Amino acid sequence: MPVRRLSERQKARIQQIQDQRRQRLDQRALEALTEIEVDQPQPGLVVVRHGADLAVEDQEGRVWHCLARQHIGHPVCGDRVVWQATGPDRGVVTAIQDRTSRLARPDYSGRTKPLAANLTQLVVVLAPQPEPSTYLLDQYLAAAEGMGVAALIACNKMDLLAAPGRAALTERLAPYPRIGYPLVWLSLHGGEGLAPLAERLAGETSILVGQSGVGKSSLVQALLPDLEIQIGRLSQATGLGRHTTSAASCYRLPRGGYLIDSPGVRSFRLSLDDPDDLVSGFRDIAPLIGHCRFANCRHDREPGCALKAAITTGALHPERLANFLHLAAALERSGRRY
């Protein structure tokens, strides 16, 4: 995403417009609460957020068009909230419950903005085409570690590979299951692997991430046979029509659990705000840090390097170390050290 540089004046102006908008919205929410006989507070799940408009699912699975009280912060897709009905299909969100995880992305001003909450699983989608990049894969996995959610690798379009190509890719990705990341092989053209993937998604709140062209949109379609119906239901609830498909949406999976989908979420990348996140993002490297002979070891040619030793024993894959060092170098160029 290109970073637009705004002058202080422009930023102040944007802030002022946003504050005014917030006040107006809070007024609307307050009016809604006072005008009508207010119902009991009840728990709900934010299934779509489009600007200030929220679609909140109640415990019976009904979807309500809600606004949020402004002082509570910004509810996002996946948030568990407390809300009150104010009309036949309208309500006001009065509290956001603590998030177990949050997926965030920096906005125009560099402040991170949450995109989705309470995910339990990140699904990294790869394919033989476009050429898989373990550098990108390792960043997604580090992001999952940073959020404290499980990660799963789904390798799609396997129908494109004959036996030798398949063996080569299996070999290349072999380090991942070894360090505890499950791997599923898929072909949407041919149906291979969809059932095992659906099994791993059941009961979880997952998102799909990965390079453009690996088949994420196709996978969403395959996993959600009633996608059109769900989109219709959610866009009707927010009163915004079908252009809400650009908003992050939380779809119900047929076997329970949710799939959060939006173009913004799919293209999310690791941002290394905190250098500690780099080390803790590599579960195979983290336990080795601090065990080199020299405290300032660069894990390059130094004697007594614990990381190099782990490569010799096969406990650490050289490509993982190379990707780690690459990210560490990028971090250092920005003036920080892990």
Ligand SMILES: Nc1nc2c(ncn2[C@@H]2O[C@H](COP(=O)(O)OP(=O)(O)O)[C@@H](O)[C@H]2O)c(=O)[nH]1
């Ligand atoms: N051969 C093959 N093509 C696939 C498979 N899954 C998706 N595609 C194709 O890959 C292209 C990109 O898919 P898309 O879902 O748009 O990828 P996205 O950019 O990750 O959302 C489309 O032309 C799909 O039809 C598959 O399993 N095998």
Ligand SMILES: [Mg+2]
């Ligand atoms: Mg797509």
Ligand SMILES: [Zn+2]
């Ligand atoms: Zn070292």
